[in-house]
Amino acid sequence: MAPRSLMLAASTEDAGVMAELAAYVAEHYASALRMADLARHCHVSVRTLQNLCHAHCGEAPLKALRRFRLQKLHGQMHSRPWTPLRQHYLDCGLTGSLADRDLFLEMYGCTVREHQDACRYKSSSEPRPAQLSQSA
Numbered sequence: 325m326a327p328r329s330l331m332l333a334a335s336t337e338d339a340g341v342m343a344e345l346a347a348y349v350a351e352h353y354a355s356a357l358r359m360a361d362l363a364r365h366c367h368v369s370v371r372t373l374q375n376l377c378h379a380h381c382g383e384a385p386l387k388a389l390r391r392f393r394l395q396k397l398h399g400q401m402h403s404r405p406w407t408p409l410r411q412h413y414l415d416c417g418l419t420g421s422l423a424d425r426d427l428f429l430e431m432y433g434c435t436v437r438e439h440q441d442a443c444r445y446k447s448s449s450e451p452r453p454a455q456l457s458q459s460a
Contacts, residue, residue, distance in 0.1 A: 354417040405443035
């Protein structure tokens with residue numbers, strides 16, 4: 325067993341890697357990110373990044389990335405409910421895949437389309453042409 329000071333240093337180092345990963349994802353979530361890109365940015369191997377994410381988040385790094393992107397999608401639909409769904413997906417780095425839709429349903433208890441319709445209902449006014457051009 326490693327000395328306590330080494331274990332604390334390792335956990336502090338792990339937390340630093342996770343903080344670096346979180347900052348990188350927050351800044352680049354809309355671009356195409358792969359595991360190798362994330363690991364390279366954090367200066368760790370892909371396997372190390374997978375292990376750290378499982379230890380800290382309880383899920384794989386790409387699933388955590390998808391979850392973050394879906395949280396952004398959820399917020400965007402509140403602020404711009406009349407923007408076409410395809411544009412929201414592109415703005416968040418998503419494709420609208422079955423995995424995206426299933427995780428959204430798991431997270432929020434409704435489909436993406438149902439959420440968008442609810443946001444549109446809450447805004448209660450049809451968009452004016454100027455609003456449509458601003459949202460695109």
